[in-house]
Amino acid sequence: MLSHRSRVRVSVTCRWTVLDFLRRHLAGPVVTRSMSASVEPSTREHGEYERAVQVLNGLQTNAAVLEQIRRLGDRQYGAMEVARVQHYMDRIRLEPQKLDQLQAIHITGTKGKGSVGVMCESILRAHGLRTGFYISPHLLEVRERIRLDGHPISKSLFVKYFWDVYNKLDKTRDMFSSSLGPRVCGCVLD
Numbered sequence: 001m002l003s004h005r006s007r008v009r010v011s012v013t014c015r016w017t018v019l020d021f022l023r024r025h026l027a028g029p030v031v032t033r034s035m036s037a038s039v040e041p042s043t044r045e046h047g048e049y050e051r052a053v054q055v056l057n058g059l060q061t062n063a064a065v066l067e068q069i070r071r072l073g074d075r076q077y078g079a080m081e082v083a084r085v086q087h088y089m090d091r092i093r094l095e096p097q098k099l100d101q102l103q104a105i106h107i108t109g110t111k112g113k114g115s116v117g118v119m120c121e122s123i124l125r126a127h128g129l130r131t132g133f134y135i136s137p138h139l140l141e142v143r144e145r146i147r148l149d150g151h152p153i154s155k156s157l158f159v160k161y162f163w164d165v166y167n168k169l170d171k172t173r174d175m176f177s178s179s180l181g182p183r184v185c186g187c188v189l190d
Helices: 004-008 018-025 041-057 062-072 074-091 113-126 155-171
Strands: 130-134 146-148
Touching (some): 062 074, 113 130
16 A cells, blocks of 8 residues: 555656556566557557457446446446456556655546646656656547657557556456456456
Protein backbone atom coordinates (compact mmCIF):
# COMPACT_ATOMS: atom_id res chain seq x y z
CA MET A 1 0.00 0.00 0.00
CA LEU A 2 1.22 3.48 -0.78
CA SER A 3 2.39 5.46 2.20
CA HIS A 4 1.00 8.91 2.96
CA ARG A 5 4.43 10.32 2.25
CA SER A 6 4.68 8.87 -1.28
CA ARG A 7 1.14 9.96 -2.19
CA VAL A 8 1.65 13.62 -1.33
CA ARG A 9 5.21 14.07 -2.54
CA VAL A 10 5.08 16.77 -5.20
CA SER A 11 8.80 17.23 -5.85
CA VAL A 12 8.79 14.33 -8.28
CA THR A 13 11.69 13.40 -10.50
CA CYS A 14 9.40 11.71 -13.03
CA ARG A 15 5.87 10.43 -13.48
CA TRP A 16 5.70 6.96 -15.00
CA THR A 17 2.58 5.32 -16.31
CA VAL A 18 1.79 1.76 -15.32
CA LEU A 19 2.69 0.76 -18.87
CA ASP A 20 6.18 2.21 -18.51
CA PHE A 21 6.48 0.61 -15.08
CA LEU A 22 5.63 -2.74 -16.65
CA ARG A 23 8.20 -2.12 -19.37
CA ARG A 24 10.93 -1.47 -16.80
CA HIS A 25 10.07 -4.21 -14.30
CA LEU A 26 8.42 -7.01 -16.23
CA ALA A 27 10.63 -7.21 -19.28
CA GLY A 28 10.47 -10.57 -20.95
CA PRO A 29 9.69 -12.19 -24.25
CA VAL A 30 6.67 -10.75 -25.99
CA VAL A 31 4.52 -12.92 -28.21
CA THR A 32 2.92 -11.06 -31.07
CA ARG A 33 0.82 -12.34 -33.91
CA SER A 34 2.99 -13.36 -36.86
CA MET A 35 2.54 -11.86 -40.29
CA SER A 36 3.99 -12.54 -43.73
CA ALA A 37 7.69 -11.74 -44.04
CA SER A 38 7.01 -10.05 -47.39
CA VAL A 39 4.93 -7.31 -45.76
CA GLU A 40 6.68 -3.95 -45.35
CA PRO A 41 7.59 -3.22 -41.68
CA SER A 42 5.33 -0.17 -41.46
CA THR A 43 2.40 -2.14 -42.92
CA ARG A 44 3.09 -5.06 -40.60
CA GLU A 45 3.36 -2.67 -37.61
CA HIS A 46 0.03 -1.06 -38.54
CA GLY A 47 -1.63 -4.48 -38.87
CA GLU A 48 -0.29 -5.63 -35.51
CA TYR A 49 -1.47 -2.40 -33.92
CA GLU A 50 -4.96 -2.75 -35.42
CA ARG A 51 -5.13 -6.36 -34.16
CA ALA A 52 -4.07 -5.34 -30.63
CA VAL A 53 -6.72 -2.57 -30.58
CA GLN A 54 -9.35 -4.99 -31.85
CA VAL A 55 -8.55 -7.49 -29.08
CA LEU A 56 -8.46 -4.72 -26.46
CA ASN A 57 -11.84 -3.39 -27.57
CA GLY A 58 -13.31 -6.88 -27.24
CA LEU A 59 -12.27 -7.32 -23.61
CA GLN A 60 -14.82 -5.09 -21.92
CA THR A 61 -17.61 -2.77 -22.86
CA ASN A 62 -18.59 0.43 -21.14
CA ALA A 63 -22.14 -0.92 -21.05
CA ALA A 64 -21.00 -3.84 -18.87
CA VAL A 65 -19.23 -1.51 -16.45
CA LEU A 66 -22.14 0.92 -16.26
CA GLU A 67 -24.57 -1.94 -15.63
CA GLN A 68 -22.39 -3.27 -12.83
CA ILE A 69 -22.13 0.19 -11.20
CA ARG A 70 -25.90 0.59 -11.45
CA ARG A 71 -26.50 -2.84 -9.95
CA LEU A 72 -23.91 -2.65 -7.14
CA GLY A 73 -23.78 1.06 -6.32
CA ASP A 74 -20.71 3.27 -6.33
CA ARG A 75 -19.19 2.17 -3.01
CA GLN A 76 -19.52 -1.57 -3.54
CA TYR A 77 -18.28 -1.26 -7.12
CA GLY A 78 -15.28 0.80 -5.96
CA ALA A 79 -14.33 -1.84 -3.38
CA MET A 80 -14.65 -4.53 -6.03
CA GLU A 81 -12.41 -2.53 -8.38
CA VAL A 82 -9.61 -2.45 -5.81
CA ALA A 83 -9.85 -6.23 -5.44
CA ARG A 84 -9.92 -6.62 -9.23
CA VAL A 85 -6.77 -4.50 -9.69
CA GLN A 86 -4.98 -6.54 -7.00
CA HIS A 87 -6.14 -9.73 -8.74
CA TYR A 88 -4.67 -8.64 -12.08
CA MET A 89 -1.46 -7.42 -10.45
CA ASP A 90 -1.03 -10.89 -8.93
CA ARG A 91 -1.54 -12.48 -12.33
CA ILE A 92 1.14 -10.41 -14.04
CA ARG A 93 3.41 -10.76 -10.99
CA LEU A 94 3.42 -7.04 -10.18
CA GLU A 95 4.07 -6.61 -6.47
CA PRO A 96 2.17 -3.75 -4.77
CA GLN A 97 5.42 -2.65 -3.09
CA LYS A 98 6.84 -1.81 -6.53
CA LEU A 99 4.08 0.74 -6.99
CA ASP A 100 5.62 2.71 -4.11
CA GLN A 101 8.60 3.28 -6.42
CA LEU A 102 6.42 5.27 -8.79
CA GLN A 103 6.49 8.99 -8.28
CA ALA A 104 3.04 9.91 -9.50
CA ILE A 105 0.44 12.60 -9.40
CA HIS A 106 -3.04 11.08 -9.28
CA ILE A 107 -5.79 13.54 -10.10
CA THR A 108 -9.39 12.81 -9.13
CA GLY A 109 -12.66 14.68 -9.24
CA THR A 110 -15.59 15.22 -11.53
CA LYS A 111 -14.37 18.02 -13.80
CA GLY A 112 -11.04 19.32 -15.06
CA LYS A 113 -8.86 16.25 -14.50
CA GLY A 114 -7.53 16.29 -18.05
CA SER A 115 -6.69 19.98 -17.96
CA VAL A 116 -4.99 19.74 -14.57
CA GLY A 117 -3.06 16.67 -15.72
CA VAL A 118 -1.87 18.39 -18.88
CA MET A 119 -0.79 21.45 -16.87
CA CYS A 120 1.12 19.28 -14.36
CA GLU A 121 2.82 17.40 -17.19
CA SER A 122 3.73 20.66 -18.90
CA ILE A 123 5.21 22.13 -15.71
CA LEU A 124 7.28 19.00 -15.03
CA ARG A 125 8.56 18.87 -18.61
CA ALA A 126 9.39 22.60 -18.54
CA HIS A 127 11.64 21.83 -15.56
CA GLY A 128 13.47 19.17 -17.57
CA LEU A 129 11.80 16.13 -16.03
CA ARG A 130 10.75 13.05 -17.95
CA THR A 131 7.04 12.39 -17.80
CA GLY A 132 4.54 9.66 -18.46
CA PHE A 133 0.87 10.51 -18.75
CA TYR A 134 -2.23 8.34 -18.77
CA ILE A 135 -5.73 9.67 -19.27
CA SER A 136 -9.05 8.16 -20.22
CA PRO A 137 -11.04 8.21 -22.43
CA HIS A 138 -9.35 8.84 -25.75
CA LEU A 139 -10.84 10.87 -28.60
CA LEU A 140 -9.50 9.25 -31.76
CA GLU A 141 -7.26 6.31 -30.91
CA VAL A 142 -6.20 4.43 -27.82
CA ARG A 143 -2.56 5.59 -28.00
CA GLU A 144 -3.73 9.09 -27.01
CA ARG A 145 -4.28 7.77 -23.49
CA ILE A 146 -0.58 7.09 -22.93
CA ARG A 147 2.09 9.72 -23.48
CA LEU A 148 5.79 9.51 -22.76
CA ASP A 149 7.63 12.82 -22.51
CA GLY A 150 4.70 14.63 -24.12
CA HIS A 151 4.28 12.29 -27.11
CA PRO A 152 1.71 9.53 -27.65
CA ILE A 153 3.19 6.08 -27.22
CA SER A 154 4.33 4.62 -30.54
CA LYS A 155 2.30 1.91 -32.20
CA SER A 156 5.19 -0.53 -31.84
CA LEU A 157 5.52 0.07 -28.06
CA PHE A 158 1.76 -0.15 -27.61
CA VAL A 159 1.70 -3.48 -29.46
CA LYS A 160 4.70 -4.82 -27.55
CA TYR A 161 3.38 -4.05 -24.08
CA PHE A 162 -0.24 -4.83 -24.85
CA TRP A 163 0.64 -8.38 -25.94
CA ASP A 164 3.09 -8.74 -23.05
CA VAL A 165 0.38 -8.07 -20.46
CA TYR A 166 -2.34 -9.85 -22.45
CA ASN A 167 -0.25 -13.01 -22.78
CA LYS A 168 0.64 -13.01 -19.07
CA LEU A 169 -3.05 -12.73 -18.20
CA ASP A 170 -3.98 -15.39 -20.73
CA LYS A 171 -1.37 -17.83 -19.36
CA THR A 172 -2.73 -17.43 -15.82
CA ARG A 173 -6.43 -17.55 -16.70
CA ASP A 174 -7.03 -21.10 -15.38
CA MET A 175 -4.73 -20.69 -12.38
CA PHE A 176 -6.63 -17.66 -11.06
CA SER A 177 -10.13 -18.12 -12.48
CA SER A 178 -11.85 -19.03 -9.23
CA SER A 179 -10.33 -16.34 -6.99
CA LEU A 180 -12.72 -13.55 -8.00
CA GLY A 181 -15.36 -15.54 -9.78
CA PRO A 182 -16.11 -15.53 -13.49
CA ARG A 183 -16.27 -12.44 -15.67
CA VAL A 184 -15.26 -9.74 -13.21
CA CYS A 185 -16.58 -6.48 -14.70
CA GLY A 186 -17.37 -8.31 -17.92
CA CYS A 187 -13.68 -8.78 -18.76
CA VAL A 188 -12.85 -11.73 -20.96
CA LEU A 189 -9.48 -12.36 -19.32
CA ASP A 190 -10.92 -13.39 -15.97
